[in-house]
Amino acid sequence: MTRIVRGALLGLALTLLAAPVASAQSAGSGGVSGAMTTTPSDDDATRPSDDGTPDDDARPHVSDTKTVKLTRSQTKRVQRKVRVRADGKIGPGTRKAIRRYQKRRDLKRTGRPNLETLRRMRLSFADKIERKLADASDDDGRDATTPVVDGDVAGAIEAARAKIGSSYASGGNGPTSFDCSGLMVWAFERIGVSLPRTSFEQYRLGTSVERSDIRPGDLVFFDSAGSGASHVGIATSATKVISATSSGVKEHRIDSGYWNDHYVGARRLS
Numbered sequence: 001m002t003r004i005v006r007g008a009l010l011g012l013a014l015t016l017l018a019a020p021v022a023s024a025q026s027a028g029s030g031g032v033s034g035a036m037t038t039t040p041s042d043d044d045a046t047r048p049s050d051d052g053t054p055d056d057d058a059r060p061h062v063s064d065t066k067t068v069k070l071t072r073s074q075t076k077r078v079q080r081k082v083r084v085r086a087d088g089k090i091g092p093g094t095r096k097a098i099r100r101y102q103k104r105r106d107l108k109r110t111g112r113p114n115l116e117t118l119r120r121m122r123l124s125f126a127d128k129i130e131r132k133l134a135d136a137s138d139d140d141g142r143d144a145t146t147p148v149v150d151g152d153v154a155g156a157i158e159a160a161r162a163k164i165g166s167s168y169a170s171g172g173n174g175p176t177s178f179d180c181s182g183l184m185v186w187a188f189e190r191i192g193v194s195l196p197r198t199s200f201e202q203y204r205l206g207t208s209v210e211r212s213d214i215r216p217g218d219l220v221f222f223d224s225a226g227s228g229a230s231h232v233g234i235a236t237s238a239t240k241v242i243s244a245t246s247s248g249v250k251e252h253r254i255d256s257g258y259w260n261d262h263y264v265g266a267r268r269l270s
Helices: 002-029 042-046 072-081 092-104 115-120 125-140 153-161 180-189 257-261
Strands: 207-209 219-222 231-235 240-245 248-253 263-268
Touching: 072 092, 092 115, 115 125, 153 180, 153 231, 153 240, 180 231, 180 240, 248 257, 257 263
Parallel strands: none
Antiparallel strands: 207 263, 219 231, 219 263, 231 240, 240 248
């Protein structure tokens, strides 16, 4: 009996010793039912997300003071802020009220909605407009601050027309005398749109327009004062512009005679 008991005890001891070894082997190999886990490398842990979202610093800059185009409902919200009739249209009364609002708060007085003014009004859609402009600039490479012009461009045409007969002066900014680009700056300021000062800079704005597609409000350029876009006027029709010529502000044809020979191109700001 003693021999049998000793044999049983020895077998039990061997079984107990073998169990931890088998368990360790199973864990090391993953086993049939075990789940393998992978620890990310340092590179994986520090690699930025590749979701296509640009860093904030990578977004193109959008000017706070350039005019932005609003929907009708957004315009009504602006009009309520400046306490004028909310008809959804940026007319003379609304522009005057916006300019007054901007003056009282030491903002740039454009008389037109821009990001700076919309933020001061605490209108929630300002951020949405900024993102839209930034994304559009990122997509097509155009300047996100290109002035936006809507139906009020008629006001710029009429402002220029009111100056027909005014004298020409190199560097003239008005209101009694102008050079060609100075007249454009002055006319567009009447509708709250800021243009750069020279015709060459203005020629880089907006989008190119075929000569056959010129319409009122387009900027039309000539090389009459030197090579390139050295002269500019505002189109009043498909065939006429108002510009400050060397003999004064006048309306003249695009498609015949001297101006036809010196035509360079046209740009549309909207």
